[in-house]
Amino acid sequence: MSLGIRIDAGTRDEPKKFRRRLLAWYERHARDLPWRASRDPYRVWISEIMLQQTRVAAVIEHYHEFLRRFPTVEKLAAAREASVLAAWSGLGYYRRARMLHAAARVIMREHGGEFPANEEGLRALPGIGRYTAAAIASIAFGEVVAVVDGNVERVLQRMSGERLVGEQLWTAANHMLDAKRPGDFNQAMMELGAMVCTPRAPGCLTCPVVELCATRGRMNVGAKTAPQKKREIDYSLHWREENCRGGEVFLAQRARNASLMAGLWELPENFDAENRRSAEPWLTLRHSITVTDYTVRVWRIAASSRSDGKWIPVDRLQRLALTGLARKILRKAGALATENSLQGHGGTE
Numbered sequence: 001m002s003l004g005i006r007i008d009a010g011t012r013d014e015p016k017k018f019r020r021r022l023l024a025w026y027e028r029h030a031r032d033l034p035w036r037a038s039r040d041p042y043r044v045w046i047s048e049i050m051l052q053q054t055r056v057a058a059v060i061e062h063y064h065e066f067l068r069r070f071p072t073v074e075k076l077a078a079a080r081e082a083s084v085l086a087a088w089s090g091l092g093y094y095r096r097a098r099m100l101h102a103a104a105r106v107i108m109r110e111h112g113g114e115f116p117a118n119e120e121g122l123r124a125l126p127g128i129g130r131y132t133a134a135a136i137a138s139i140a141f142g143e144v145v146a147v148v149d150g151n152v153e154r155v156l157q158r159m160s161g162e163r164l165v166g167e168q169l170w171t172a173a174n175h176m177l178d179a180k181r182p183g184d185f186n187q188a189m190m191e192l193g194a195m196v197c198t199p200r201a202p203g204c205l206t207c208p209v210v211e212l213c214a215t216r217g218r219m220n221v222g223a224k225t226a227p228q229k230k231r232e233i234d235y236s237l238h239w240r241e242e243n244c245r246g247g248e249v250f251l252a253q254r255a256r257n258a259s260l261m262a263g264l265w266e267l268p269e270n271f272d273a274e275n276r277r278s279a280e281p282w283l284t285l286r287h288s289i290t291v292t293d294y295t296v297r298v299w300r301i302a303a304s305s306r307s308d309g310k311w312i313p314v315d316r317l318q319r320l321a322l323t324g325l326a327r328k329i330l331r332k333a334g335a336l337a338t339e340n341s342l343q344g345h346g347g348t349e
């Protein structure tokens with residue numbers, strides 16, 4: 001396999017030149033971000049988890065406050081989950097906060113409050129994958145292990161002119177890594193991707209490694225659109241008509257700390273539907289959320305003995321905070337607004 005960056009063309013000096021230029025550029029141009037002031041594994045870890053799926057500016061706002069409330073792994077482990085989630089508020093994707101909390105408890109319980117000092121040990125902790133383990137291991141402990149995130153991937157592809165994928169990217173990143181300064185090198189690669197070799201308009205004129213680059217901006221790797229995924233989901237529509245005019249439907253409220261659509265009302269999922277694939281659902285429709293296309297099947301059921309929700313009079317539905325999908329189903333079913341009536345079988349949207 002060619003690893004690119006013209007590194008297997010008999011030019012053994014090129015990775016060396018690449019490291020030297022990249023690190024010199026990083027020393028002069030790196031952004032002054034608060035987590036870069038410390039190599040404390042706890043601080044590196046908090047910043048890496050916050051930076052997943054969240055913009056740098058939003059993380060800066062929350063980073064100091066989170067550390068003020070939980071200055072050590074011990075304090076984080078001892079906190080109630082509700083306090084950790086409250087401190088995470090505004091960062092979204094609350095699963096990350098739960099995993100952070102769980103990992104802090106494992107560190108206290110199983111490691112005597114000390115972080116595992118290598119990638120392998122870190123990866124065994126909840127919520128820490130290959131990228132995060134390599135980032136903490138290299139930055140906090142100087143382990144010679146490369147990281148690959150979206151920025152590094154783009155730099156490697158453009159430098160090499162090859163569409164490297166999967167394990168090829170990790171091999172290439174490790175091949176280029178500076179063994180004496182792995183943490184700085186990894187941060188410099190990510191900084192180059194974030195600030196210079198950007199997805200749509202790479203700044204090749206100011207790029208410190210332009211002379212070593214195989215494509216110099218001619219390779220478009222930023223315009224990828226994520227493929228749509230297809231999913232199927234079943235809901236129950238429990239509707240009883242005897243108690244009040246228009247009847248009542250049975251809805252469940254999403255947890256108040258759910259990472260998506262917290263506190264909104266929705267139809268309960270129907271987990272039995274799997275067992276009756278031969279039967280026809282009462283209603284079928286399609287619904288898209290970001291990169292996922294859902295086929296939604298709704299099973300009409302007369303009454304419910306479930307306790308995980310509440311009967312809601314149909315004439316109150318309009319004022320209720322419903323998820324977009326619940327609103328769509330209830331409209332289709334004729335329980336909300338007046339577009340459709342309850343007569344007849346639902347169709348496919």
Ligand code: SF4
Nearest residue numbers: 197202204207213217
């Ligand atoms: S020269 Fe341009 S394309 Fe190549 S790494 Fe630098 S910014 Fe990216």
